[in-house]
Amino acid sequence: xxxxxxxxxxxxxxxxxxxxxxxxxxxxxxxxxxAVARSSDLVRDNRPVAAAAAGxxxxxxxxxxxxAIVLGIIVMIQK
Amino acid sequence: xxNDVIIVIVxxxxxxxxxxxxxxxxxxxxxxxxxxxxxxxxxxxxxAAIFNFAGAFxxxxxxxxxxxxxxxxxxxxxxxxxxxLVGAIAWNLATWYFGLPSxxxxxLIGGVVGSAFVASGADAVLGDGLVGKVLIPAVVxxxxxxxxGVIAINLVYGIVGRERPGPVNRGFRLGQVLSGGLxxxxxxxxxxxxxxxxxxxALIANGNLSQDADVPTWVVICAASAISLGTYFGGWRxxxxxxxxxxxxxxxxxxxxxxAGAAVILASSHYGFPLSTTQVISGGVMGxxxxxxxxxxxxxVAGNIVVAWLLTLPAAAIIGGATYGFSQLFGDGAAGPxxxxxxxxxxxxxAFVRRLRVGPLPA
Numbered sequence: 070x071x072x073x074x075x076x077x078x079x080x081x082x083x084x085x086x087x088x089x090x091x092x093x094x095x096x097x098x099x100x101x102x103x104a105v106a107r108s109s110d111l112v113r114d115n116r117p118v119a120a121a122a123a124g125x126x127x128x129x130x131x132x133x134x135x136x137a138i139v140l141g142i143i144v145m146i147q148k
Numbered sequence: 149x150x151n152d153v154i155i156v157i158v159x160x161x162x163x164x165x166x167x168x169x170x171x172x173x174x175x176x177x178x179x180x181x182x183x184x185x186x187x188x189x190x191x192x193x194x195x196a197a198i199f200n201f202a203g204a205f206x207x208x209x210x211x212x213x214x215x216x217x218x219x220x221x222x223x224x225x226x227x228x229x230x231x232x233l234v235g236a237i238a239w240n241l242a243t244w245y246f247g248l249p250s251x252x253x254x255x256l257i258g259g260v261v262g263s264a265f266v267a268s269g270a271d272a273v274l275g276d277g278l279v280g281k282v283l284i285p286a287v288v289x290x291x292x293x294x295x296x297g298v299i300a301i302n303l304v305y306g307i308v309g310r311e312r313p314g315p316v317n318r319g320f321r322l323g324q325v326l327s328g329g330l331x332x333x334x335x336x337x338x339x340x341x342x343x344x345x346x347x348x349x350a351l352i353a354n355g356n357l358s359q360d361a362d363v364p365t366w367v368v369i370c371a372a373s374a375i376s377l378g379t380y381f382g383g384w385r386x387x388x389x390x391x392x393x394x395x396x397x398x399x400x401x402x403x404x405x406x407x408a409g410a411a412v413i414l415a416s417s418h419y420g421f422p423l424s425t426t427q428v429i430s431g432g433v434m435g436x437x438x439x440x441x442x443x444x445x446x447x448x449v450a451g452n453i454v455v456a457w458l459l460t461l462p463a464a465a466i467i468g469g470a471t472y473g474f475s476q477l478f479g480d481g482a483a484g485p486x487x488x489x490x491x492x493x494x495x496x497x498x499a500f501v502r503r504l505r506v507g508p509l510p511a
Contacts, residue, residue: 079419080285084292086418091296091411092303095404099307102319106311138330141414142206 094137101130153482154226157489158350161233163374166343168240169252170200170378173339176249176409176429177332177379180402186324195325196332197380203336204344204372206417217277217420218257221352221359223268227475228260229350230485231267234492235259235468243456250456251424255464256342257282260349262465263472285421289412290431296408297435304400305440320399327406334413335425336375342422343371401436408432427457 104127111120177200178192187195236255243250257278264272308316344363347370351357357364397405409429416423430453475484 080288080421083285083415083419083421084288086415087292087408087412088296088299090415091293091408092299094411095300095407096303096307098323098403098407099304099400102316102323103308103311105319106308106315109315138326141330141411142333144418 090137090141094134097130097133097137101127101134104130154230154485155350155354155356157482157485158226158230158233159347159370161230161237161489162343162347162350163370165233165237165240165252165256165346166340166371166374167378167381168237168244169256169339169343170197170375171381172240172244172249172252172378173335173425174379176425177328177335180397180405180429180433181324181328184321184324184397184399184402186321186399186402187328192328193380195329196335197376199329199332200336200340200379201372201376203333203338204340204375205368206333206337217281218274219260219264219349220268220272220274221349223272224264224349224353225267225480226350226354227480227485228263228267228472229346229353230488231263231472231475232256232260232468233346234471234488235262235464235466238467239460239464243460248456249426249430249453250460251286251426253339253342253422253424253426254282254286254457254460256346257422258461258464259468260346261461262468265465266469266472281421282423285416285423286427289416289421289423290427293408293412293428293431294435294438296411297405297432297437298439300404300408301401301436301439304404308400317399320403323403324399324406327403327410330410331406331413331429332379334410334417336372338413338417338422338425340368340371340375341417343374344368345422347371397433397436401433401440404439405429405432405436408435424457 104123108120108123108127111117111123174193174196177196178187178189181187181192182189186192233256236252236259239250239255239259240252261273261278344367347367348357348361348363351364351367352359352361406429409425409432412428412432413423413425416428430450434450471488475488478484478487
């Protein structure tokens with residue numbers, strides 16, 4: 070009875086999307102901050118290769134966060 | 149003529165509700181940004197107002213749910229909608245007075261359900277829609293936001309916990325500008341649509357729109373404007389409760405709470421679940437606090453919020469039902485809504501004058 074009243078699939082999809090987006094974007098943003106902070110420390114320590122690697126990680130993280138937000142808004146608009 | 153008077157009163161009352169919704173729920177959007185000093189208060193509310201306005205245009209799934217899935221549009225009259233709105237506004241103002249972040253959404257749905265029940269009996273209430281699209285998501289969404297908040301803040305501390313706090317806090321404050329905008333967008337998307345749904349319901353009931361009509365563009369624009377104006381004028385009492393009284397948060401917790409809230413609200417809006425943004429962001433704030441340290445959450449304040457949540461639907465339903473019953477004392481025409489509107493204006497004027505004499509309300 071409850072299963073027919075509640076749109077179980079839609080509710081589960083909604084929960085899954087919330088968890089993936091909420092946890093995923095927050096974690097990737099934390100990686101972005103970590104990479105930026107670490108990169109500036111490495112530049113100060115005269116370790117250019119490691120600093121560049123950390124910078125690369127920051128760029129990738131920024132791209133992932135931006136893509137996730139844009140994707141979320143596109144999904145909303147298309148509904 | 150009588151019907152035209154009622155529909156004008158209903159639309160005006162719905163927009164007033166939308167204003168109180170923005171006013172009441174500003175806290176959901178900006179409290180975390182203000183309490184972590186990510187943004188100055190006035191800038192934060194203006195920023196939220198702009199994103200609220202934009203969010204109202206994104207999707208109409210929630211409006212359709214409110215207009216068609218909760219009460220039987222066929223037996224609804226504009227007076228029923230008016231009484232429901234009065235119930236919602238009264239509950240919003242009462243909870244604002246006590247600084248409690250209760251749900252404007254459930255107040256609105258409760259008010260309309262109560263007045264529909266008194267007007268046409270239990271058959272007017274679509275039980276399946278009410279349970280499946282409102283009550284179950286109302287329970288699930290804050291729990292999901294809490295869990296997302298707990299997981300997210302633990303991951304964040306795991307990733308940046310050993311870094312210097314200065315750059316980390318600056319980074320998360322910058323992130324809060326982003327997540328705050330997304331949360332405001334989500335709030336506008338979910339909450340402005342409830343007013344759109346109610347106005348559409350009234351227009352259908354009055355014969356201005358067909359049963360399967362879409363939400364008119366002018367309704368979308370008016371609802372978006374009302375909620376964003378309400379947001380700009382902001383309910384500072386609830387901002388205080390949400391921003392500092394549940395937990396004392398750092399920038400990482402603020403970002404995690406806002407991220408959890410935005411993700412849950414946007415995902416739910418996509419599927420047409422008209423959930424409470426207040427409950428969701430409160431869940432996110434509690435999760436971000438409990439994830440760091442369970443005792444960091446002031447569970448007494450959290451308990452008050454939960455009690456307000458539980459009372460919202462039945463309290464708004466009782467006020468909505470009573471308002472409908474009172475309006476019927478004056479017959480089926482416009483007299484009832486006109487008398488109630490005049491009484492409400494008089495009560496508002498009395499409260500305003502009293503406040504001028506007594507001074508500011510207690511914090």
